[in-house]
Amino acid sequence: MSIKLDPTKIRVEEKGKNKKVIYKDFDFYSWPYEGQTKIKHFVFEEYFKVWTIILGTFNNKINYFDGFGGCGAYIDEEKNELHFGSPILAANIKENSVKLSSKINIVVIEENQEAIDNLKKVIKHNKLNPFQIIQGDFDIEVNKFLDKLEKSPTPTFFMIDPFGISVKYETLKRIMSIPKTEILFNFMYNTISRFLTVGTIEKILDELFGCDEWKNLRELQEEEKEKGVTVLFRDQLKKFSDYVYQYRLSFQDKKRTYYYLFHLTNNVKGCSIMKSAFAKFNFGNVAFLGPNQPNPNQSFFLDPSDLKKLEAKTYLEKKYKEKEVTYFNILKEVIDETPFLEKHIRSALKEMEKENKVIIQRIPEYTGKDRKRKRTGLEDKDIIHFN
Numbered sequence: 001m002s003i004k005l006d007p008t009k010i011r012v013e014e015k016g017k018n019k020k021v022i023y024k025d026f027d028f029y030s031w032p033y034e035g036q037t038k039i040k041h042f043v044f045e046e047y048f049k050v051w052t053i054i055l056g057t058f059n060n061k062i063n064y065f066d067g068f069g070g071c072g073a074y075i076d077e078e079k080n081e082l083h084f085g086s087p088i089l090a091a092n093i094k095e096n097s098v099k100l101s102s103k104i105n106i107v108v109i110e111e112n113q114e115a116i117d118n119l120k121k122v123i124k125h126n127k128l129n130p131f132q133i134i135q136g137d138f139d140i141e142v143n144k145f146l147d148k149l150e151k152s153p154t155p156t157f158f159m160i161d162p163f164g165i166s167v168k169y170e171t172l173k174r175i176m177s178i179p180k181t182e183i184l185f186n187f188m189y190n191t192i193s194r195f196l197t198v199g200t201i202e203k204i205l206d207e208l209f210g211c212d213e214w215k216n217l218r219e220l221q222e223e224e225k226e227k228g229v230t231v232l233f234r235d236q237l238k239k240f241s242d243y244v245y246q247y248r249l250s251f252q253d254k255k256r257t258y259y260y261l262f263h264l265t266n267n268v269k270g271c272s273i274m275k276s277a278f279a280k281f282n283f284g285n286v287a288f289l290g291p292n293q294p295n296p297n298q299s300f301f302l303d304p305s306d307l308k309k310l311e312a313k314t315y316l317e318k319k320y321k322e323k324e325v326t327y328f329n330i331l332k333e334v335i336d337e338t339p340f341l342e343k344h345i346r347s348a349l350k351e352m353e354k355e356n357k358v359i360i361q362r363i364p365e366y367t368g369k370d371r372k373r374k375r376t377g378l379e380d381k382d383i384i385h386f387n
């Protein structure tokens, strides 16, 4: 969702750290658009479309809860394009979905009144129907929302995208304790890493991690610290969310991590679809590498997807040696533990079948039309016998 702009009408207003991009013809301001934000939006949009279709088909109502709404608009000053923030992307998906539109309920929280006023102008500009915007603090408002959701559970996608780090582990845990909830959480690693040694924010970090073990990581060298912090946070999240996968996003112009997007879901297919959505915009990778992103014109000796398939084969052979396991269980055990996409796991298993490294017992053996299932298919109940 983007609109081409006339570069002569774009100007930038800077007040301290705050930067606004003004376009002469619009009554709203925008924020500058950075590469990692663009990826976040592309991935969210791709995933949310699928999520609304799957959940909307089987439920009378579904919610989109945006905990940190933002100002609604972004301008890419290099490409002279107008783009939109998460609440607008969600509202647009809602309104373009003729069948599901009436089922999708949007709730947005934003602390800053100026951002809310701007967001409302962006909604009008896009001729979208108004949705609920609450001025307030995320943690207070989300807990009020959860009080109601617990009484009548409804599938809800939570977008939690703060600038800072004051999100509470207990709140994430409470969200995931309700059936059919999912979270996309922006874990601001850059800020966390800077503040790990600052005594005054110990309480905030305790609340974010849900423990104080992060203190043991303070003295580590940068690379080990980053690994330690993300492993600890993921381990904590895994205590209450079946699938947790983290996507690393670098600064667009620095070879350094800006933040991680943590996706929490209790649905294995949800985890798989999000990984595919992320890879779609990142040359098959589950990370945004900033200046190290592959060059689209680069030619590879080996297709990167074939390389991942080969790695998946080696991994599966080792993990399941002499075991029998259903395809669905393989997916459940592998999807958030490895960088492989579901398509790599599938193609690895099929290739192993051709090489007689596995026997795939297809269940059911016959199709609905009483035809024996072909060796090309692979379904959840199929049993894989590893040599």
Ligand SMILES: C[S@@+](CC[C@H](N)C(=O)[O-])C[C@H]1O[C@@H](n2cnc3c(N)ncnc32)[C@H](O)[C@@H]1O
Binding pocket: 067, 068, 069, 070, 071, 072, 073, 084, 085, 086, 087, 109, 110, 111, 112, 115, 136, 137, 138, 139, 161, 162, 163
């Ligand atoms: C990173 S921006 C959100 C961007 C948005 N998701 C998008 O895609 O455009 C974070 C927003 O959270 C708001 N904010 C900061 N602290 C907040 C809080 N405690 N509760 C709710 N909103 C807050 C800020 O004013 C800012 O607009």
